Amino acid sequence: GIVVVAPAVGFAGWVWVDSGRSNTGTLAFRNRLRIPPLLDATTDADGRRRFRLELRTGSTEFLPGTRTATWGANGSYLGPTLRARRGDRVAVDVTNRLPETTSIHWHGMHLPARMDGGPHQPIARDATWQPYWTVDQPAATLWYHPHLHQVTAPHVYRGVAGMFLVDDPATDDLPLPKRYGVDDVPLIVQDKKIADDGTLDESKMTFGGLTVTGLLGDKILVNGTYDPRFEVTTELVRLRLLNASNARIYHVGFADDREFALIAMDAGLLGAPERVGRLPLSPGERAEIVVRFAPGDDVVLKSFPPPLRANVAYERLAGGDDEHDLVKFVAVDPLRPSPALPAVLTSTPAPPPTTGEEFRLTMGDFTFNGRTMEMDRLDRVVGAGTVERWDVVNGQSIPHNFHVHGASFHVLDVDGGAPPAHLRGVKDTVYVAPGSTVGLAVSFLPHSDPRSPYMFHCHLLAHEDSGMMGQFVTVSDADRPLVRGDRLPLTHA
């Protein structure tokens, strides 16, 4: 339905939000949850593990009897799961068979900026882009998606996205559920608006239409499956949740309020499992949870309205107060026994001491510190391998979040207080509620390149496309003199 909400700061007049409200109770869980296939790699002449992605147009049956024109990688909608181990030398051939230029960004991957797949690495129609790097980071659930400036929202919405799982020998032996698609299950959560004729409705994709957050759909897809159910065959199931929606914020939990163990956030495992009952996820964020099932269980994973607090009226703007069924879990009887969860997951350190400068970023009307994204402007120079304190201030009454490339971060504080349990892990994307300030310890990668920038931006894709993005380079002391003023001596790799 249509609801009227209070005017947002900086916007004239009333804002109309076309909100999906609630689909709870309307699903029959008719469709078996699709599991994105694991992509095989070949070993190339240089000894690299080489993956191939072909971006294509296609048509997908989300709703029974209705075809929807979609985009995907190696298929009609979404893409396969890539998987690599710490220490692997990998390469990807990304061929663009879409009707327009795009890019593929490795969200959360620690790699040199010219391999990052952001706005400076466009892939023209029928061209193949060939990034390569050495995987060197802790085990984590990462993902890939287009990132061309001003068209990220439609390209992701049409279906180009997939997971990239990193394994690490240091944590391989943990007794965690690890059979892909059986008890280690990716859940890519997205909301869509699908018209009666099956077309994806893109009408509020970009800011400038009627909403301040961009598109909110009323149909939830999980791994591209509408109305999904998953058959549980083991006592413990690990779910790798990814919010790959354009704007919607989810508060994930089970219909029977059972608790579950949070074991990892965006950039890797927590020090120890944390018991939680609800988990907020803003666009781009990931979480790994382990859920215990009893034989015969029949329970729905949902998105709930958030707990009441001052910001709830504003969070509604990103769909955060809607209620949605995501996927139903149906457990067989008997279940295969699972080993107990380990009490300690990793010796992930507390936030590292800061070794660099401090940076304050104030979010405005699709700006950071009053500026919108410019491709040849540099917004920050950081020392390669340093840790800076970044304070991200949302002075607005609309929701935003914040993602940094080429780095991982710890949340030091939220409005001066200790972060909640779900923000205590290592992250690369964080929700920044209206009126709040999030303090981060950002650990930058050691790669020095004064010519290729990394991005920071709001991951509400309409905001990002509207210019709520900035650029930084990481440089060694020797490279610092090469950076003059805020103009980039760009080489488009």
Ligand code: C2O
């Ligand atoms: Cu997931 Cu800069 O993006």
Ligand code: CU
């Ligand atoms: Cu990213």
Ligand code: CU
């Ligand atoms: Cu935003």
